[in-house]
Amino acid sequence: MLRSLTLSLAFIAAFCSVVSAADVEPRTVVITWRSGSPSFLAWQAAGRRGPITDLTPLVGAHSTTPYILDATLTAVDRAHALRNHTVIRQTPDRTISRIMVVKYEADVDPAYVARKLSSLPDVQVAEPLSRHHLLEMPNDPDVGLQYHLPLIRAIDAWDVLPLNKTIVVGIVDTGIDTAHVDLGANVWRNSGEMGLDANQQDKRFNNLDDDGNGFADDWYGWDFLGADGTPDNEPLPGNLHGTHVGGIVAAVINNAIGVAGVGKNIRVMPVKIGYDDQFSSTVGRSSDGILYAASMGASIINCSFGSGSPSFADVTVIEEATTLGSLIVAASGNDGVNMAFYPAAYPQVLSVTATDELDQLTYFSNRHSSVDVCAPGLTIYSTVPGDRYDYLNGTSMASPVAAAVAAMVRLRFPDYSPDETRAVVMSTCDNVDTLNRIFMGLYGIGRVNALKAVSESSPRWVSVIRPTFTDADEDGFFEPNERIRLSLDIRNELEPLSHCVVHVTPAPAAFQPEIVTDSIVVGPLAHGQTVTLAEDVLIDLPSDIPFNGELRLMVTITDSSQFVSRQMITAVVNPTYRTIDVNYLAATVNSIGNIGYNDYPSNVQGVGLSYKGGPSLLFEGALMVGVQPRDLPNVARGAQTDIKDTSFHPLRIAELRTDSVPNGSRIVTAFSDIYDPWSIGLSITQNVYAMTADSLKRTLLITLDVTNRVDTVIRDLFVSQFYDFDIGPSGSNNGCAFDRSKGIGLIQNTTRPDLPSVGVAMISPLPMNFFALDNDGDVSSPSIYDHFLRAEKWTTMSGGIRRANSRITDVSTIIGAGPFSLAPGESKQVCFVIAVGEDYTMLSSDIASARAAAELMGLNAAPYKEIPIEDRISYIEGSPLLGPGSHDVSFAVGQTSPVTIDVIDLFGNPITTVVDNEQFQAGTYTRTMNLPNIAQGTYFLRMTTFASSVIEGFGVVR
Template sequence: MKYRLVRIGCGLILLGELLTARPLVLKLRVTSASYAMWKQGGRTGALQALLPHVGLHSARPLLPEALLRSALQRAQREKARGLLSSLDRLVLVEVPEAVDAVLLVRKLQRHPELEYAELLPERFLCGVPNDPLVTEQYALRLIKAFDAWDALPSEVAAVVVGVVDTGIDMEHPDLAGNIFVNSGEVGIDGNGRDKRSNGVDDDGNGFVDDWRGWDFAAGDGSRQDNDPSPGNAHGTHVAGIVGAMVNNAQGIAGIVPKVRLLAVKVAPDAPSASVVINSYQGVLYAAAMGAKVINCSWGGVGRSEAEHEIIQAAVALGSVVVAAAGNDGRRAPFYPAAYPEVLSVAATDSMDLKAWFSNYHETIDISAPGTDIFSAIPGGLYMRMSGTSMAAPMVAGVVALVRQKFPHYTPMQAMARVMMTADNIDQKQSWLAGLIGWGRVNAYRALTEEPLVACLVDSIIVADTDGDNFFDIGDTLRIWLKLHNVLEPIGGVSVDVFTPLVPSPEYIRRQLTVDTMAAGEQRLLPEPFLLRIASGTSDNAVMELRFTVRYRGKPIGRGWTTRVLRPVYRTLAANHIAVTFNSSGNIAFNDYPDN
């Protein structure tokens, strides 16, 4: 048994780590002989390339065949087939013996038949239950939802919002009328049977009888079925925030009056379960079913390449993915919220102050009320909860309104409109400027503000003039930015860079301008920013680089990255072998900051 030391609260305990409790995710290269054999064998059985490294093992698709088929059907309609074509090379590997999982992953990352290897990410719910006696929905007034309804054309069609969570109480009197129903799986079939229960995949999407969603974690989480009824109340509460029925003379009001809530269950049936299972399958299913917005009120630390690819696929299918920024109360990225394609949401209170539990970080895009939020729970009841789990569906609801009023918008354009119209709350907690997004969401401004511009930082490349990529005193950094003008045509855009590093570097070129950019245009800036590292910079100093895009003096885009300066180690790599030498003469391997 391998052991590792883990901190729990203020104490330390020893935990044995079995690979069976944390499977591996691999992506096989398209040229891999093992991939060809595995695919020929029906995408089942062991992978020949892994036998020398892991011994006997089981390998199965990360994404089931039915889900891939459903997603590809949607991809053909959205002309996004290319991005999804590689998802069948994602493999879930389980080894029935105790191993050092972290070491195994590092070995496999250099395997010539693999694009990457990683541990299956752990994801948890982001809600904090609280007092059930509050009867007021302060948040709807604060984000101006009622005013937004008046700005929404009366003839808009209902928008599908995927609630990838613990399931929804579909009989709740305040939700029943807004539950998504799959038209291809209802009615009577040619044999006179009810399509909802005839055991046939009537709509050909790969899921039998999924007439009102799907359960990817039935029972203890090991099965799947067509009943996404709730275990934990969390998902019903989230659904109520987005889409509780409006003007039905009872209960509460959701943010979106015309909505269809697609129930996608990714948690076990136990009422107290907080773990999320097969979340990546749930996200892709919701996108394949046509959800214009997908809410993910869950997450965890550590990025995952496989999860990121699936998020990108969901966006390519036309979905905006909204996710909670986490409840750890610290400055840290939280996934899937921190992926650049996801709208990351921090939580605030009724005074527009950051909620005490909410994470804060440069990867957060926007904030929303997340304390004492009153919403539905199973059994026709209501209670209040707090968490970024509650803030995320606030934003998801506003995104849904935007997609109703601007049906031609791409996912990125809908996200940009919501971010650019947020109310700036930085002055209330200036130390959080840039760490809780563009501000607190404002539904009315999101639907009405015109004209609106947004030019986002698409990518950042940092190199030094001598080309060794070890940044030392006196080195000049060359920083290239690529911009993406998301909304209206613009001219006279400026971009500047700032770092809070002490001592400050010498800014040789810290501002650049672009004359004009067409709507949708992506452009690499004509010159790089230039910064020279100052004397007195400490060893292993982390330099944070913040970029701001401005139009007529107003910020319309941001970018952020970090680099380690004066590292006290050097890594030499050749023929799939990498070794690190530090300043004390020790020899090891160090892949920071990549992992």
């Protein structure tokens, strides 16, 4: 099967990146419902408020609100009607109306919740709610005054603009000082909310929505947050940021006071999305702000805010605003790193980074292949509240410089679309490559030039819109010494070209590929025409490319040897994971012990575990090894649910091979715990086999060759696999059980018999360990929604068949071997089987076949011997550190017997009794231990039966 990688420039790759927890709202996710879905229709009927029945089993108690306010939807409907000269029609099923914000009470990471909710059939997209921040960087006011105006030739551009025409720029920010002596005259006014109404009342203050846009008395903009999150009609400044941005765009010109804006004949529309607190840099309801500005006629909308968190919901908003005729201009971020920043990195947005007075990229500017242009952003002098002025630094200052240039382009050429306006701004930039050579392609095409932008009568720009990479062996992984192909679609945004040629060259990067086909002739290209290049670009990758390296290519368009445009495209090469897909199962294996995905919890690098081409059945698969709770190297989720432990370092990168496999393939990799702070001293070679024999085509065989690389004996070693299987939507209504008669862990969806089931087994002749875990927690199971601590991992991976049955919920499975010992240099192989099938009879038969095949291959596999129930203490709630109070205790009884369970201290002195000589039949049970207020220290829970006496230690803290 041919696999390829298609990119929308850098946007697609960046969209898949892991989002920092600091960039999202806690306990909050955003859901976009599918059109016509019952959950959406019920929510809509309830006034777009209230809990959602289908979400409660997954997120617990929660509330919902619209992502886009009702008033904003009304404004959008009105704007469409005005543009199309039709009556206002409500369109309740469009995408922006189907987006909701869900706030839940549980302390669970939003990225984890979003990934779970994404598998619900009614959910189109679920994602964390991005937390946007302002991007200014204050500095001392002791250098230059408005150097940016002559640098970009703004003053010269004013003479080219038409007289007596104005244009509106939306300033979606922290509000504007509308009474500022040097800005107030250029603040937009809403004529529909001014004058007298039918009752001779001033429309500005009559508490009526006179213009029917959904907002009452919005005569000079709108405040979406106010002092406490309550909207009002006074978009006056909290933080000074918005007034500074507004002044950069449109401070009054030729009024003999203060400063001048970059643009002439511009009116700024105040749209406040910041709080009234002057020290707050957090913004909210930015999507409402963008849609309000677009609906009210802003041709350009400046967004000097953002975060590293991409959002499908925001993409929908940007598309809607563009449809209404608005070009979004946004800041690229102030982290000083190579990263995508949103909303700037969305494809239809003009992304702006900052340069200084010498046209050099500033130290704080983000650079990235998604950046379109650069503009001055260092020590920019502009208006601040109270008729004052100040200097600020930041891409927040560069963005309004470019926004003002874009506004003047629309003023000069009113028929340009948002995409055409964006193309003109880019096509007329000054080249500053010689001053920023190491960042070429990461700061856009160049620095904006206002005069060229408004003067160029025949601008030219061609966009690369769908670059697609394919590789020679068709596995979708671009490896050293491999030849790959690049196919390109291009679109002419502006004037026709007579002899278009596409040139591809390496961009500055950590490695340089050889471009075999470096130019392709297209010929004539009409305005608006999109073509697919007739031939592919051939690229030979070198032998020394780094793991997970970034291939950077510069695509340059010329017309009759004259430069037209340039864009960078990127792709990930030499990834540290591979996918095996030779039978009914497809699975991804990385180089550090994960199965399913390489990038938990984003889960876009890999296929998970897929059966017959269906959706992934596996949310997370991870290796865990340990000798005690502290010394437990692993790659499962950890102390934070959205961050996995990374104990293993790759020794051999995952490689797909066909040797040593009867009729199939294998992925082999090796890694060690050498860099883990609590290293045991292990190296591990992993093989994952997929075979095509009829009895094996629904199975994966996994072997782990575990080697002691230290000079002491490693005792009491446990080796386990952690699997968070999700069978059906979000993994809800799943159950897990261990069949002692066959040694198989079974995971099923209890309400959907049409869905496949999964079976897991440890098939080596070693002691078996198994734990059926409730992800949301139970009296006998830790919760892993909040964290999965090493002590909790130890509980679940050691101690035999510790919990044989889960509740019906979202479940995980831990299965493994141990304890066993390894002498210095000794290796031991542990073998596992994963099987997927329609019913348990099929699963158990396939696992038996895999066990037999492993034996024939000479692997460390053996026939299963049934494990009897043994007397044991399975679980102590809160262990290993307890406080006074009630704690549930789970225990197993191997045969009918009187049972006594008590708490004793280090000297065997009794502290309290849990069970007092009570008769039990063979089975598992739970009782409550009431721990008195005793001294800190080590204590033991002792269980005495007819056949044995067992103890389990714990600590007491106060």
